[in-house]
Amino acid sequence: MKTPHSVKTLALVAAFTLVATAGCSADGARENNTDAQSTMDSAATADMSVGEDGTEQNDTGQDDAGQDDAGQDVATELDGGVTDATTVGEEPYDAKLKLPQTMFAYANQPLPAHFKTETMGMHGQTALVDDDNTPAHNPITNAGATLGRVLFYDKNLSQNRTVACASCHKPEFGFSDDRVLSKGFDGGDTARHSMGLTQARYYRVKRFFWDQRAATLEDQVLMPFQDPVEMGMTLKTLAARANAAKYYPALFKAAFGDPKITTERMSLALAQFVRSMVSTGSKYDEGRAKVTSRSADFPNFTAEENLGKKLFVNPPTMGGKRCFTCHGGEGFVTMKATTNGLDADASKDKGYGEVTGQQSDMGTFKAPSLRNVALRAPYMHDGRFKDLAAVIDHYSSGIQPNPNLAPPLFISNGKATQLTMTATEKKAIIAFLKTLTDIKMTQDPKFSDPFVK
Ligand code: HEC
Numbered sequence: 419m420k421t422p423h424s425v426k427t428l429a430l431v432a433a434f435t436l437v438a439t440a441g442c443s444a445d446g447a448r449e450n451n452t453d454a455q456s457t458m459d460s461a462a463t464a465d466m467s468v469g470e471d472g473t474e475q476n477d478t479g480q481d482d483a484g485q486d487d488a489g490q491d492v493a494t495e496l497d498g499g500v501t502d503a504t505t506v507g508e509e510p511y512d513a514k515l516k517l518p519q520t521m522f523a524y525a526n527q528p529l530p531a532h533f534k535t536e537t538m539g540m541h542g543q544t545a546l547v548d549d550d551n552t553p554a555h556n557p558i559t560n561a562g563a564t565l566g567r568v569l570f571y572d573k574n575l576s577q578n579r580t581v582a583c584a585s586c587h588k589p590e591f592g593f594s595d596d597r598v599l600s601k602g603f604d605g606g607d608t609a610r611h612s613m614g615l616t617q618a619r620y621y622r623v624k625r626f627f628w629d630q631r632a633a634t635l636e637d638q639v640l641m642p643f644q645d646p647v648e649m650g651m652t653l654k655t656l657a658a659r660a661n662a663a664k665y666y667p668a669l670f671k672a673a674f675g676d677p678k679i680t681t682e683r684m685s686l687a688l689a690q691f692v693r694s695m696v697s698t699g700s701k702y703d704e705g706r707a708k709v710t711s712r713s714a715d716f717p718n719f720t721a722e723e724n725l726g727k728k729l730f731v732n733p734p735t736m737g738g739k740r741c742f743t744c745h746g747g748e749g750f751v752t753m754k755a756t757t758n759g760l761d762a763d764a765s766k767d768k769g770y771g772e773v774t775g776q777q778s779d780m781g782t783f784k785a786p787s788l789r790n791v792a793l794r795a796p797y798m799h800d801g802r803f804k805d806l807a808a809v810i811d812h813y814s815s816g817i818q819p820n821p822n823l824a825p826p827l828f829i830s831n832g833k834a835t836q837l838t839m840t841a842t843e844k845k846a847i848i849a850f851l852k853t854l855t856d857i858k859m860t861q862d863p864k865f866s867d868p869f870v871k
């Protein structure tokens with residue numbers, strides 16, 4: 419797989435990570451959270467039209483120096499250059515936002531009991547909450563995730579102002595894209611299929627992207643901006659663009675205690691917003707709450723859904739197909755990158771092997787949580803399967819003898835062993851996967867577009 423841009427992006431992110439460790443603005447954000455809430459409220463009432471007085475909120479108090487200060491800081495941190503709205507030629511711009519008077523609740527969302535204990539404990543699976551990738555320095559705050567939401571939907575932050583994160587991560591498609599490959603700002607195709615973001619907060623390895631090239635979510639969220647196909651920005655132009663927007667100072671002040679706009683803060687806020695995308699209200703969750711063991715029939719399920727659950731969750735000794743060995747636990751998320759035998763070798767896409775250079779990682783991929791999976795066709799890292807029926811056919815008869823296949827997928831006599839299923843079983847597994855859909859979550863206004871068109 420040729421990913422010419424990934425090397426460059428990694429280098430930039432590495433540079434950024436050094437800076438991020440040095441500055442510790444998140445502490446300030448936490449202390450100031452209560453203040454921030456009230457600032458946010460009044461800011462929202464004023465319809466976020468910060469307008470000309472954006473500079474007034476700057477601590478320097480110097481009229482002209484105000485705007486410059488924020489931009490310069492970013493530039494100095496990143497490469498010692500000078501960057502602000504003026505030098506990069508960004509004209510001030512504005513947009514109308516509709517934000518609630520009282521902020522939406524993102525922080526400390528109540529979690530169902532089954533997220534906190536693991537009743538089956540197979541294959542080293544532990545409670546879902548134990549695989550939370552939230553770092554101590556960036557807990558979710560309501561004001562931080564609110565800023566993250568605005569950044570996530572802001573098309574102004576791509577080179578020609580046509581694409582936002584949400585262009586490729588649409589709530590109605592489980593925060594993924596219905597296109598096989600997504601379109602970037604200039605009409606180019608992304609290298610891989612967009613990933614669903616539901617439950618991205620929980621993954622033991624804590625790495626991001628199909629090939630796990632991002633070490634943390636805080637690193638990951640700045641990469642799409644800098645991707646030459648996706649959004650076509652640099653950290654410098656990104657900082658300058660955000661600094662020229664009239665609606666950001668108040669949002670940054672609410673989130674971080676002062677209106678300084680930096681790419682580091684953008685990373686923290688976006689990561690908070692993405693981590694808040696946790697589904698707890700699917701038909702599966704409703705049923706799971708009514709039984710003590712996941713393998714028991716759920717009273718709210720049809721016979722077909724219960725059969726599908728049995729096939730998905732149980733080992734062969736209990737009549738199952740062992741999907742759960744890989745997509746395990748209450749997040750239905752793999753424990754590490756692996757291969758499900760899409761191809762016999764890694765020549766098309768090395769996946770995680772591209773990152774580590776290890777033979778044992780060649781052609782292995784992260785599989786995003788299967789929550790909301792029914793909403794996000796097409797499937798797999800290259801979007802090769804148009805629907806769930808095609809996915810199930812693959813597991814039933816299409817598994818290729820990739821040398822990195824791991825249990826429960828085996829190679830015997832040079833051939834991959836298939837998870838053979840009858841037509842009834844295939845239909846049942848699909849019915850079960852649909853119980854992982856959570857429309858209440860994907861339609862929750864707190865994840866919707868805040869920009870007024
Ligand atoms: C032009 C389409 C596009 C845009 C714009 C885009 N993404 Fe993505 N996103 C993708 C694709 C494609 C992947 C998978 C890429 C890969 O693995 O190589 C992805 C992967 C991700 C992942 C990894 C999920 C996981 O579980 O590992 C996250 C998180 C993410 N994007 C968040 C964002 C954010 C935040 C933004 C805005 C700053 C954004 N994306 C903008 C297409 C896009």
Ligand code: HEC
Nearest residue numbers: 739740741744756757758783784785797798799809813827
């Ligand atoms: C050996 C581990 C393993 C087993 C067993 C396994 N899977 Fe997967 N699954 C994966 C991996 C890895 C991916 C991502 C592969 C890729 O895109 O390269 C994946 C992807 C998927 C996807 C697509 C996810 C998306 O966002 O595109 C679905 C749906 C799925 N698996 C369902 C199942 C079902 C149903 C079973 C049982 C019949 C099963 N899996 C068994 C490892 C496994």
